[in-house]
Amino acid sequence: MQKSSIIFLERKFPSANMILIKDQFPMLIDTGFGSEVKETERFIKEAGVSPEELQLIVNTHYHSDHVGGNFYLQKQYGTQIAAHKWDADLINACDPEACSAEWLDQPVEPYRVDRKLSDNDEIHTGSRTLKVLHTPGHTLGHISLYEPEEEVLICGDLFHRNDIGWINNFREGVASIQRSLESLDRLSKLPIGRAYSGHGPQIENPLAAINAARNRFEKWLTSPEKVSWHACKRIFSFTLIIKNGLAKEEMDHYLLQCGWFQDFARYSFLVQPEEFIQILLDEMIRSGAASWHNNRLIAATSYQASNEEWLNKNMKPRDWKPHYFLA
Incomplete structure (x- = not known):
């Protein structure tokens, strides 16, 4: 068997970045925007994984640029999908508020969450174990994933190399900044060698990016x-x-x-x-x-x-x- 690897796929808008865990049980983190699903499929194949082999898709949160490929991959290949339990309940109930798609006017094709995730759950890919960290702020059901062996953090849209995820007080609550700050504080205590966010390039200095994000959120509390x-x-x-x-x-x-x-x-x-x-x-x-x-x-x-x-x-x-x- 080939050595396990974490493959980062930086993508242009409207798709979010993807991370492929190439291992005994391959896993894809986020699936891009719906109109780009053929490109999503091509990326997986070029990385040396057949879509049929994908054991799990994990969504960091339910916005359209992160879950858009779910429908096709689940329908075409029967791929299981995992998400935070709060996202999962809305999605599986076909709730009009799911994905904030109606409010944002962003199309999302239907999918079902097969595995509901909670804070501190573990996801095993064979030779690796990724820890689920509930990191609300950008959305209530936002999660990050941490792989301790290589000290890799996958942080979705909580923060980016030079930016932070936008805050939705109307759908995610007026305490979203405080939630974001608590999430950042939690992540800052981890030994992180490199981080991958939902948009932009690899984050080479994660702690510096976390500190910059924290400073910006703190300024926003008064603005x-x-x-x-x-x-x-x-x-x-x-x-x-x-x-x-x-x-x-x-x-x-x-x-x-x-x-x-x-x-x-x-x-x-x-x-x-x-x-x-x-x-x-x-x-x-x-x-x-x-x-x-x-x-x-x-x-x-x-x-x-x-x-x-x-x-x-x-x-x-x-x-x-x-x-x-x-x-």
Whole structure:
């Protein structure tokens, strides 16, 4: 048998990064965005693992860029899926709040969680054991995974090399920053040689990244407007990515039907949603998060445009039906 290895797959938006544990019982951590599932499958094969051999998919949390490939891999290969028990209950009940997909307007095809995870659970891949660490903040059911032999941390969207996961007070609770700080404090006590997050490159100096994340969260405790701007720009940029931009003439109608936009306008910035449209657009341009190209607003970050046919499915948990889960 080949030596076990941890393979990090850095991906462009709209997909999150993936980590493949190549071992006696191969395991994939996160599956990217739904429209990129063929690329997800190709990455697995190129790493020397047949998709049929995958024993388990573990999701760090249930956002669309992390769970989008679940449907295909579970239906095509019968791959088991594991997630934190709080995520699992929402997903398996086809709850409209699952994945925050409705509120974010992000399509997610249906899947079932086969294994519910709790804090301090262990996942065995043959020669390795990964410890499940409940690290809420970015979402309530967010988990990290720690492999002690190589001192590897897989931290999802809790923190990145030069950024932190956006905070969703409206769906994850007003104490999300405090939860994030507690999660960071817990991780900082581990011996970590390298870390992999949901976006961006490998984190070479994890403790420095944790300290930087902690400092930023602590500043946010006294600057709630910064929390909201960070979230709005991340959410709207992701919308522009998956839609490959938005035309100026469709902007007002689109934004006004989004739950996230309504909530941030009314409750974070205390303005009417109609007023917030231009405020948000001005900030996207000012900050360099997006720019106009032939009357179409395009995200500034590097990304891979989604397939229009796939986006037209517009699948949300409210549409999920039990027959989707049948082989």
